[in-house]
Amino acid sequence: xxxxxxxxxxxxxxxxxxxxxxxxxxxxxxxxxxxxxxxxxxxxxxxxxxxxxxxxxxxxxxxxxxxxxxxxxxxxxxxxxxxxxxxxxxxxxxxxxxxxxxxxxxxxxxxxxxxxxxxxxxxxxxxxxxxxxxxxxxxxxxxxxxxxxxxxxxxxxxxxxxxxxxxxxxxxxxxxxxxxxxxxxxxxxxxxxxxxxxxxxxxxxxxxxxxxxxxxxxxxxxxxxxxxxxxxxxxxxxxxxxxxx
Amino acid sequence: xxxxxxxxxxxxxxxxxxxxxxxxxxxxxxxxxxxxxxxxxxxxxxxxxxxxxxxxxxxxxxxxxxxxxxxxxxxxxxxxxxxxxxxxxxxxxxxxxxxxxxxxxxxxxxxxxxxxxxxxxxxxxxxxxxxxxxxxxxxxxxxxxxxxxxxxxxxxxxxxxxxxxxxxxxxxxxxxxxxxxxxxxxxxxxxxxxxxxxxxxxxxxxxxxxxxxxxxxxxxxxx
Numbered sequence: 001x002x003x004x005x006x007x008x009x010x011x012x013x014x015x016x017x018x019x020x021x022x023x024x025x026x027x028x029x030x031x032x033x034x035x036x037x038x039x040x041x042x043x044x045x046x047x048x049x050x051x052x053x054x055x056x057x058x059x060x061x062x063x064x065x066x067x068x069x070x071x072x073x074x075x076x077x078x079x080x081x082x083x084x085x086x087x088x089x090x091x092x093x094x095x096x097x098x099x100x101x102x103x104x105x106x107x108x109x110x111x112x113x114x115x116x117x118x119x120x121x122x123x124x125x126x127x128x129x130x131x132x133x134x135x136x137x138x139x140x141x142x143x144x145x146x147x148x149x150x151x152x153x154x155x156x157x158x159x160x161x162x163x164x165x166x167x168x169x170x171x172x173x174x175x176x177x178x179x180x181x182x183x184x185x186x187x188x189x190x191x192x193x194x195x196x197x198x199x200x201x202x203x204x205x206x207x208x209x210x211x212x213x214x215x216x217x218x219x220x221x222x223x224x225x226x227x228x229x230x231x232x233x234x235x236x237x238x239x240x241x242x243x244x245x
Numbered sequence: 246x247x248x249x250x251x252x253x254x255x256x257x258x259x260x261x262x263x264x265x266x267x268x269x270x271x272x273x274x275x276x277x278x279x280x281x282x283x284x285x286x287x288x289x290x291x292x293x294x295x296x297x298x299x300x301x302x303x304x305x306x307x308x309x310x311x312x313x314x315x316x317x318x319x320x321x322x323x324x325x326x327x328x329x330x331x332x333x334x335x336x337x338x339x340x341x342x343x344x345x346x347x348x349x350x351x352x353x354x355x356x357x358x359x360x361x362x363x364x365x366x367x368x369x370x371x372x373x374x375x376x377x378x379x380x381x382x383x384x385x386x387x388x389x390x391x392x393x394x395x396x397x398x399x400x401x402x403x404x405x406x407x408x409x410x411x412x413x414x415x416x417x418x419x420x421x422x423x424x425x426x427x428x429x430x431x432x433x434x435x436x437x438x439x440x441x442x443x444x445x446x447x448x449x450x451x452x453x454x455x456x457x458x459x460x461x462x463x464x465x466x467x468x
Contacts, residue, residue: 078464131415131418134414134415135415135416138411138412138415141408141411142398142402142408142411142412145402145403145404145408146401146402146403147403151401151468154464154465154467155398155401155402155465157464158394158398158461158464158465159395159398159412161457161461162391162394162395162416162454162457162458162461163415163416165453165454165457166415166416166417166418166419169419169446169449169450169453170418170419170422172419172446173418173419173422173423173446174418174422176423176426176442176443176446177422177426
């Protein structure tokens with residue numbers, strides 16, 4: 001890689017980071033100020049809380065995309081055995097955990113004024129998000145418990161694949177569970193409590209928000225990958241120094 | 246030697262080792278009783294609540310005690326240095342997986358064969374109905390299929406036996422939910438046809454994860 005090419009790539013990522021930052025500010029303005037108020041919600045609190053929706057859905061979206069990328073990178077690692085794929089898998093998993101956690105926390109904050117509770121086990125999506133978060137926390141714990149880099153990459157890839165396969169099955173199980181068992185307090189689905197009609201502008205804000213979060217995901221993934229590369233390089237220097245000593 | 250005979254050779258080896266020490270079965274049995282006992286004190290399982298809580302207690306006992314057995318299956322091989330012997334044997338690596346899986350299944354089934362009648366007597370509910378046995382059977386297969394793969398995986402980590410439940414429990418949520426729900430509804434008087442969706446889910450889980458583990462096991466033990 002020539003020096004000129006590298007600086008070109010660096011410039012590209014710096015510009016993209018800047019653009020993402022600006023888009024986040026615009027997205028905040030759009031979701032908090034510009035987006036129309038969900039007029040059919042009964043109280044002002046619920047109407048204000050509804051604006052968390054743009055952040056909440058986008059964070060959830062990035063979480064699931066990130067875990068999908070982890071699974072795909074894990075498969076590729078097992079086939080090709082290139083360190084790069086494992087770096088992508090772990091970087092994406094870490095970002096996914098952060099965004100899924102953000103999704104759960106923002107959902108809780110939204111649920112409090114709307115459903116009158118921080119958490120309900122009656123909603124399949126809520127339960128699923130909690131399970132998925134646990135799968136990927138376990139994934140990161142597994143990685144921490146293995147020292148040898150090759151073994152870490154290989155075993156983590158296996159867990160990344162099995163964990164991802166389990167997600168749709170978990171979803172089916174909580175779905176059947178909740179449709180068979182009628183919810184005791186009200187009905188659990190979003191459309192029946194705190195539901196609102198999406199007007200044209202709301203859809204625009206939502207799509208804009210999802211786009212911005214996706215961009216943020218790629219930027220974060222890039223920097224996390226740079227960090228991982230540097231870590232690997234540092235390990236190699238350490239090994240070389242140890243070998244000399 | 247055919248594939249099946251290789252698998253059965255590993256199973257037979259594990260069964261014979263177990264018959265000599267009885268380490269795994271005795272610890273699983275005692276632990277499962279203790280789990281039930283603790284839940285009895287925690288929830289005071291009297292007739293009024295027993296149908297509501299007992300399915301959960303049963304599946305927690307199976308899950309927790311099962312982890313003990315699953316952990317031992319590969320840790321014993323590693324500690325005695327016999328893992329290398331297994332890996333050097335002239336056979337497909339998936340034969341090791343299936344051998345270990347069947348061995349683990351046998352141990353868990355034996356534990357269940359003692360646990361289910363005991364709970365039936367202690368709580369005066371009929372857990373020995375054919376439909377409940379089918380649900381327990383299918384659930385145990387899925388649990389052991391993933392558990393055996395992860396047991397082989399966790400012996401390569403620093404924490405070893407601590408790692409297995411952390412890895413296993415989030416992935417086996419479908420088995421646990423389906424098992425508890427199906428058992429509960431059968432206790433409430435539903436028929437097998439009423440809980441067909443749960444049985445289908447368990448069967449799908451078993452098929453998917455046995456296939457996945459068969460492919461992925463090669464990568465776990467490739468060193």
